[in-house]
Amino acid sequence: MTTVVMTGATSGIGRVAAEHMLRMPDVQLWLGARGVPPPGAHALPLDLARLASVRAFAQTVSERLGETPIDALVLNAATQFPNDTERTEDGFETTFAVNHLAHYLLLRLLLPRLAEAATVLITTSDTHDPALNPIAPPDHADAERLAHPVREAGVRSRPFRDGFRAYSASKLCNLLTARALGLSKAAEAKRLSVIAYNPGFTLGTGLQRRAPLGIRLLTRTLRPIVVPLFRINKPAQAGQMLADLALGRIAPPPGRLYASLVKRRFTWPRTSDLAQRDEIMSRLWSDSARMVGLTAPANDEERQST
Numbered sequence: 001m002t003t004v005v006m007t008g009a010t011s012g013i014g015r016v017a018a019e020h021m022l023r024m025p026d027v028q029l030w031l032g033a034r035g036v037p038p039p040g041a042h043a044l045p046l047d048l049a050r051l052a053s054v055r056a057f058a059q060t061v062s063e064r065l066g067e068t069p070i071d072a073l074v075l076n077a078a079t080q081f082p083n084d085t086e087r088t089e090d091g092f093e094t095t096f097a098v099n100h101l102a103h104y105l106l107l108r109l110l111l112p113r114l115a116e117a118a119t120v121l122i123t124t125s126d127t128h129d130p131a132l133n134p135i136a137p138p139d140h141a142d143a144e145r146l147a148h149p150v151r152e153a154g155v156r157s158r159p160f161r162d163g164f165r166a167y168s169a170s171k172l173c174n175l176l177t178a179r180a181l182g183l184s185k186a187a188e189a190k191r192l193s194v195i196a197y198n199p200g201f202t203l204g205t206g207l208q209r210r211a212p213l214g215i216r217l218l219t220r221t222l223r224p225i226v227v228p229l230f231r232i233n234k235p236a237q238a239g240q241m242l243a244d245l246a247l248g249r250i251a252p253p254p255g256r257l258y259a260s261l262v263k264r265r266f267t268w269p270r271t272s273d274l275a276q277r278d279e280i281m282s283r284l285w286s287d288s289a290r291m292v293g294l295t296a297p298a299n300d301e302e303r304q305s306t
Ligand SMILES: NC(=O)c1ccc[n+]([C@@H]2O[C@H](COP(=O)([O-])OP(=O)(O)OC[C@H]3O[C@@H](n4cnc5c(N)ncnc54)[C@H](OP(=O)(O)O)[C@@H]3O)[C@@H](O)[C@H]2O)c1
Pocket: 007, 008, 009, 010, 011, 012, 013, 014, 032, 033, 034, 035, 046, 047, 048, 049, 076, 077, 078, 079, 098, 123, 124, 125, 126, 198, 199, 200, 201, 202, 203, 205, 206, 207, 208
């Protein structure tokens, strides 16, 4: 029996992946969710916008699993806002808190529960890469600045762009977290398979649900034309790939961790230069630990053994 723990399975790419896994007789799927999960899954309440909810979910799923280790941890949920002005009850910018911080905490809490040779998959996005995102690319992964964005005096807020930048920066954090985990002693000791998955631009999911009505209507109207014309991914393809990666049907080649499905073509490309920077990665890991109330490892050596 393969035990999978997953976030973000109530809609879009994650829901397709979950339904795919649920059709397999030898998979038991544990979902953390706010909404209605696919039938057949073990669903437990989880609101990633509340760190208390993340802790409660980690504890409950651990209790319910008992001695059974987790074979695949899939951190797929995400949100996107038109701005960066939303705050969680913990006081953090919501996109950063939901997409990165909550998943970082969940990863740290469930790390001891992972099976030998388990897979950890974190869903990222190629919007993390300034070379591929000319609209609002991230220019840093400084946790403090992302958690508490400050607008400089005289600089006006730019609806859509501010929100999109918060999103792309959170996806950079997802990728850096995957890299940091992949390099850790914990990953080496347990022979973890760590994957940062970019499902690529995929129309027909719920990610744009907070976009202005005009954009949503335009997207819906144009979807039947642009999807085949530009070979844009469909949730069915992106979700199937997510399931295949999570279940180890597709394994990373040696030294690779970034899996990407763009225009229906699957590759293991290089990440952006920003995502390769070890000092940014280490700092994000230790700053995130401090923010979620875990002991911030004092130095790299200690982080490697986290
Ligand atoms: N679609 C794309 O073009 C694209 C491209 C690159 C990367 N991605 C990534 O792919 C992943 C899936 O996105 P999608 O396009 O399938 O979007 P989606 O349909 O909106 O799915 C997002 C999932 O995250 C969950 N979620 C959001 N906020 C949550 C919270 N506070 N607590 C618990 N769950 C929460 C949602 O649950 P609720 O139903 O409760 O809201 C939903 O299950 C994301 O990581 C996204 O960044 C998407």
